[in-house]
Amino acid sequence: MTAEKTMGCAVVGLGYVGLPLAVQAAQAGYLVYGVDVNEEKVEQLKQGKSDVLDVPSHVVAELVASGLFFPSTDFSSLQEADAVVICVPTPLRKSKDPDMSYVLSAIRFFKPYLRRGHLVVVESTVYPGATEELIRPELEEGGLKVGRDFFLAFSPERVDPANRVYGIKNTPKVVGGVTPECTKRAVEFYSSFVDEVVPVSSARAAEMVKLLENVFRAVNIALINETAIMCDRMGIDVWEVIEAAASKPFGFMPFYPGPGIGGHCIPVDPIYLSWKAKSMGYHHRFIELATDINSEMPNYVVGKISEILNLKAKAIRGSRILLLGVAYKPDVGDVRESPALEIYHLLRERGALVDYHDPYVESFKYLETSVRSVELNQDNVQNYDLLVLTTNHSCFDYRWLADHAELIFDTRNGFKNVEGSNIFRIGAPLPKASGVPAGAGYECS
Numbered sequence: 001m002t003a004e005k006t007m008g009c010a011v012v013g014l015g016y017v018g019l020p021l022a023v024q025a026a027q028a029g030y031l032v033y034g035v036d037v038n039e040e041k042v043e044q045l046k047q048g049k050s051d052v053l054d055v056p057s058h059v060v061a062e063l064v065a066s067g068l069f070f071p072s073t074d075f076s077s078l079q080e081a082d083a084v085v086i087c088v089p090t091p092l093r094k095s096k097d098p099d100m101s102y103v104l105s106a107i108r109f110f111k112p113y114l115r116r117g118h119l120v121v122v123e124s125t126v127y128p129g130a131t132e133e134l135i136r137p138e139l140e141e142g143g144l145k146v147g148r149d150f151f152l153a154f155s156p157e158r159v160d161p162a163n164r165v166y167g168i169k170n171t172p173k174v175v176g177g178v179t180p181e182c183t184k185r186a187v188e189f190y191s192s193f194v195d196e197v198v199p200v201s202s203a204r205a206a207e208m209v210k211l212l213e214n215v216f217r218a219v220n221i222a223l224i225n226e227t228a229i230m231c232d233r234m235g236i237d238v239w240e241v242i243e244a245a246a247s248k249p250f251g252f253m254p255f256y257p258g259p260g261i262g263g264h265c266i267p268v269d270p271i272y273l274s275w276k277a278k279s280m281g282y283h284h285r286f287i288e289l290a291t292d293i294n295s296e297m298p299n300y301v302v303g304k305i306s307e308i309l310n311l312k313a314k315a316i317r318g319s320r321i322l323l324l325g326v327a328y329k330p331d332v333g334d335v336r337e338s339p340a341l342e343i344y345h346l347l348r349e350r351g352a353l354v355d356y357h358d359p360y361v362e363s364f365k366y367l368e369t370s371v372r373s374v375e376l377n378q379d380n381v382q383n384y385d386l387l388v389l390t391t392n393h394s395c396f397d398y399r400w401l402a403d404h405a406e407l408i409f410d411t412r413n414g415f416k417n418v419e420g421s422n423i424f425r426i427g428a429p430l431p432k433a434s435g436v437p438a439g440a441g442y443e444c445s
C-alpha cells in the first residue's frame, strides 16, 4: 500500500459483471466499495461467500479480510470512491422494450453523493445514446457539469461466464467518454488493472460496439439454426458441413445450431438496438429476423421430438422424457432465458411426463411449483422413452448415456464422438419411419 491515499473505486451491482470487476480492481490495490441492493447477497459477500460462478469464495474472503473490498447496501460509501462503475441489469420489459429502471434507480441513489472529481462509468448494456441522453442529465441535475466537475463514460462489459481463458484483466476494454477528458480519465482508470484499453470517440460509439458484438452473435446463431433446419430437410448433416467450412483459415467463423438462445445478453441486447433504431424511424430487419428464428427453435425441437418418438410409434402425450441440462449454456448454472425451460413447458403442455437432470441447476420455478433436478443412474435412465440433450455440460458421460438410454435427441452435438443408432441430432436427417430416403420429396407437377 502506498503512503498517499489509495485510490478508491465503487462498483454498483455485484452480479456476474460487477463482482469480477470489483475483485480485479481490489487485486490491483484499489479500496473497492461494492454496493448492491440485495441485502442477502451483501451479507454473504461480507462473510466471504461468492454467488458468482467465476469468482471463488476464498478470493472474496481474502479481499474482505484484507480490507480491500467493502460490500454494502449503503450508497453513501460511493462518495469515498474516485471512480464509480454501474453494473446493474438492463433487461427487457414484458412489452419487449428496454427496461432502464435499474440503471436509473442506481443513478438516483448515487446522485446525492456525486462530487467534484468523480469518474462515473456505465457498464450495463444500454441503447446507443443512453449515457449522454438519459444518465448525463440526471447527474448534472445537482449543478455539477460533465467534463469539468465530474467525468462520465461508457465501457461495455465483456464477461463470458465459464470462460477459463478470458477474464477482466486480459479482455481488451473499450471505453468512450461523453467528453475527451471523460474518455481520458476512464482510460487511466481501466489501464491500472486491465492489460489493454481501447478508447473510442464517444460514449455512444462505445455503446454501439457492445451491441454490434452481440447482434453479430445473435444473427450468426440464427443463420446456423436456419441452416440446420434446411440441412435436415435436404438430408445433409449440418455438423459435418460446419466442421468442413471451419477448415477455411480465413473469412469464416463457426457458430453452432442449438435449441435456441439463452442468457441475459444475446436474447436481449439486440432488442435494445432495434428499439432505438425504430424510435428513429429505422427498421433493423436482421435483428427482427434473428430474434424470430432463434425464439422459434424450442418449437422446432419439440417437433423433432415428436418425429423421433413416432419412429417407435409413440406420441409425446404420456411419453417419459428427460431433459439433459437446462442451463442456458454449458458449465454454468444460469437458467435465464434458457431455451430448455421453454422446451420443458411445451412438452408439459403436450402431456409428456418430463423430468430434467442438470448438476448445475438444483431446481427451477415452473407455474408456482419448484421442479427439481433428478438423479441419473443405471436404474432410472432406462425408464425414459427419450433423453433430450439441451445443454452439453462437459461433465456428462456421453458414452455411458448412449449405452443406457432408449433414444437420445442431441440438440448440441454433445454426442459428437459417440456412435449409436439410438442417437439423433438436430440438423441431421432422421431415418424416415416409412423408409422414404431422407431428402426425398414429391415432384411438384
Ligand code: SAJ
Pocket (backbone or CB within 6 Å): 157, 158, 159, 160, 161, 213, 214, 217, 221, 254, 255, 256, 257, 258, 259, 260, 261, 262, 263, 264, 265, 266, 328, 329, 330
Ligand atoms: N449459442 C448457440 N450457438 C452458438 C453460440 C451460442 O446456440 O454458436 C447459444 C448459447 O448456447 C447460449 C446463447 O447462444 O444459449 C448465448 O451464448 P454466448 O456464448 O454468447 O453466451 P453468453 O451470453 O454467456 O456470453 C456472451 C459473451 N459470449 C462470448 O463472447 C462467447 C459475449 O457475447 C458477451 O461478452 C456476453 O454474452 C455479454 O455479457 O454480453
